[in-house]
Amino acid sequence: MGPRPSRLACVDALKAVSSQLIVLHHLAFYGPMSDAAQSLAPGLIGWLADYARIAVQVFLVISGFLAARSLAPGGYLTAASPLAIIWRRYQKLVVPYAAAILVAIAGAAIARAWMTHDSIPAAPHVTQFLAHVLLLHNILDVDALSAGVWYIAIDLQLFALLVVALWAARAMPRKILPWGVLAVAGLAVASLFWFNLDASWDVWAIYFFGAYGMGVLAYWASNPERSPMALITLATVGTAALVVDFRLRIAVALVTALLLAVARRGEWLEHRPGGRLSAYFGKISYSVFLVHFPVCLVVNAAVSQLAPGQPLLNGLGMVAAWMASNVAGAMFHRYVESVDVLRVLREALWPAREKSVTSKA
Structure with missing residues (x-):
């Protein structure tokens, strides 16, 4: 068996479409252009x-699916240090x-x-910026900067x-029960049937773990060597959660999880839908997500100056902002996201330190 491909065609296609929907949602929801073009x-x-904001559920499922693929493809954590893994994830984000x-x-x-x-x-203000960098802005109820x-x-x-x-499940004997799978399934069920029904939990992971956990479980259930009963069980539990309280976000998450699982079991996760376009937009989706809002704000402001209240020109402005967001995302991916900034800083600072030591000698 050859090495796993670094990119998955089906995942890229889902990320490409979902990221575009989120950009379009923010264009329709924020700023005066959408009001004028309504x-x-x-x-x-x-x-x-x-409704386009529901696309974020696709990212939650994909994130869980890929986390299972990298951390625990067999249902057990493969890395030795949980803190080191979390720290690397923090840096990457x-x-x-x-x-x-x-x-x-x-x-x-x-x-x-x-x-x-x-x-x-x-x-x-400084504390607001620090709260964002430490990813505590939700918990501290700090106004969002984007x-x-x-x-x-x-x-x-x-994550x-x-x-x-x-990591906690590793302490249990493997031969008795798949403790890692049971731990994730328990958290997902608790989220789907309890925490996700109460919006006061929406600053904590447990509120969203139903969607994320379905992504994790979908990866494990999609192993071609595993009985299809695991996938049927996932579909049954997800459907039961919708019967208890129908939530469009959970329905989208369930469909996404099942699609990814079927794609892997059918051996077309890596190959279809193919195409360079979906692969490219999937690759830059995180960068587009990160930078699109300020781009949209600036275009909104420019159009409000040049053509206030004119429906056609504001509609064209929305299209221009959408296109500009993708151009900015492509540039951001190339010059920021794809660059190992920490390594560049270390290499830039180390010669300076070496030179300083030499001059003192």
Whole structure:
């Protein structure tokens, strides 16, 4: 068997579509352009404002699916140090995210100079910025510096909760029961049937673990060597949660988890739907997510100056903001996300330190 491919075609396609829906949701929900353009396509803009945000559930499921693939493909944690794993995940998320927050601060400052609107974040203060970098802004109820940044904090919480659950399960004897699988399943069921029904929990991972856990369980259930009963059980539990209280977000998460599982069992997860376009937009989806909001704010502000209240020009402005968000995301991916910033800093600082020691000698 050859090495696992670094990219999965089905996952890339889902990420590509979902990231675009989130950009379009924020364009429809925030800023004056969507208000002015509403008369051109009221049904479409209304749907994007109300429902396109559900696409974030796709990312939650994918994140759990890929976490299981990398951390515990057999249901047991393969790494020795849980803290080291969580720290690496924090660095991977926060380095580009911190850079994007600086872009968001600059974008909001430009937008404030051109228009007054309640979608523009206020000028930040130091503690607010630190809360964002430490991913505590949700818990501390700090005003967000950009749209959607709550997801980054929740992603780290979910990852940490998964790692801790799998690490704790390693203390149990493997031959008796699959304790790691049972721990994740227990957390997912608790989330689906209890915590996810109470919005006061939405700053904590357990609220979202139903979707994330379905992604983890879908990976394990999708092993071609495993009985299909595991996948049938996942579908049954997810359906039962919807019968108890139908939530569109959970329905989308369940469909996504089952799609990924069927794709892996059918051996087309890695190959279909293919195409360079979906692969590329899937690859840059995190960068697009990080930088699209300040881009949209600036375009909103510019159009509000040039064509206030004109439906056609504001509609074209929304299209321009959508395209500009993808261009900015592609650039951010190439020059920030794809660069090992910490390594570059170490290499930049080490010669300076060496030179300093030499000069003192």
